[in-house]
Amino acid sequence: MARAWSLHSRPEGMPKHTDFAMIDVAPAALGDGEVRIANRWLSVDPYMRGRMNDVKSYVPPFALGEPMQGGAVGEVIESRADAVPVGTWVQHMGGWRDEAVMPAAQVQRLPDLGVDPQAFLGQLGMPGMTAYFGLLAVAEAKAGDTVFVSAAAGAVGSTVVQIAKAKDMTVIGSAGGADKCDWVRSLGADAVIDYKAGEPLVKALAAAAPKGIDVYFDNVGGDHLDAALAHARPNARFAICGMIDVYNSGEPTKLRYLARLIGNRVRMQGFIVSDHMARAAEFYDDMGAMLKAGTLKREETVHDGLEAMPDAFLGLFTGGNKGKMLVRL
């Protein structure tokens, strides 16, 4: 019997283990054009928190009592689609479960880039594309720019740091705790701010970027965003990718430096990665080459077994991951 995680109740604030329930999924015969996939790697990502609320957004909310969705990589074990035969490794959105039945049109065969399959849930997947297009397309960052990135030890942030360094930018990252900060420094960041060290971010960023910043890549919101506003240089560009600070708290964001937008002609641009899917080939070319050349370091925090999915997910909000958070089946 296949098993899947379902949302048992809609969380108020920080989700709890009791908001999730494992359910059995009755075995389904394949329809024409469908494949059965044994999932090998499951992804947990901060954006999933939004789908737990009953609010219309760019992705629909999870239905209570139904299998949840999310990024997954696995191997086709049964096929009624000629284009995707048994043995093919694919990525798809039928995650949070050990086995998925999907129309072949909704799975992507993993490109042959000579990297581990789980990389397609990280640097070669949604988080990597988010970092790549957020930095280069949305924020239009270019060589010589000073870039500030929050949650720089996360899956997206750590990739932003490395792409920025590979493209000759100056990079300041923030992360929580000495261990993560050391790691972000080892990725090439020119300066690292430990946001748990107690110094106000506005002061810490002033020291790290005495001439201000040209680009801010926001994964956090709140005080991080405010500090970036305080130190934005003229014509700075902010790519607003996530606001993990408010996903659970529901508290309003307090910005003391918002009016700086005006005099400094700052652009804040919210984005979601799927808008950039049409440029996936360019992304695989550039990022695949950097990964194979060793320019990009991959780091994963791995939990084992389907049972661990809620632990892995909740860990995203308590700083439990370095690099990409994954569950291995």
Next chain:
Amino acid sequence: MARAWSLHSRPEGMPKHTDFAMIDVAPAALGDGEVRIANRWLSVDPYMRGRMNDVKSYVPPFALGEPMQGGAVGEVIESRADAVPVGTWVQHMGGWRDEAVMPAAQVQRLPDLGVDPQAFLGQLGMPGMTAYFGLLAVAEAKAGDTVFVSAAAGAVGSTVVQIAKAKDMTVIGSAGGADKCDWVRSLGADAVIDYKAGEPLVKALAAAAPKGIDVYFDNVGGDHLDAALAHARPNARFAICGMIDVYNSGEPTKLRYLARLIGNRVRMQGFIVSDHMARAAEFYDDMGAMLKAGTLKREETVHDGLEAMPDAFLGLFTGGNKGKMLVRL
């Protein structure tokens, strides 16, 4: 003896009359290339509040005890510059005084558009250019868009309403009090929100723009900005022109809907009008034609006499003006 207003003390919060002092200016002989101007109209504008703080910004702070600067229109009464003879009407930044001595290179001859000279401090001046380029260039508003503009009874906002209507947009304006709201409606606004009526702006905007907004022209910040974020449609563009709500209070802005930026790919762009000066000819052509044709209605709130400058300026922050606030000498 010429007279000028000087800043006597840097205001904390809302400026007081005692922050201003009238000073005598000793008569200066003209240098080569200079002109003496008898000012006829003086401008007061919200951005001047920022220059009263001792903070580096896109315009330098006012020096204590020195004549303040600001937009002015006047007549040349003495000239040592061939290009600008006696009798020429000009606009320049030597305001807050009855007589100005300026290098001819720093004054602009009023273009002959067949309108009253004080229009060059309003719809044909800085506020008009702010409205025009903020709406059309920064926010890229186009026919069919739904536009929300705050402080819609102000010099900039009332011009935004009218340009937007002239270019076939749907317009929602906010203003304080029934009288101003009636006036904004008379300018062609499709819906008007009285922000003093007690209904939360988020609710009022939901009713006025049930399908959401494509463009927000922000003169106010604070709750207005938050309401605009709550109702932004996908790919909405916000032109951030002013935040009169925070100029005096110094309080942080609380935004409950900021994370909506992400899913809706909202762009917030701060701007200052001087970046668009290179396109002044296009502006005079288009706006001059609309003014002459009567497509744009001009409204002025006029104070008389140099003594009235602080009253006029302070009135900007207490809702004392419909249209452009001016002082006539």
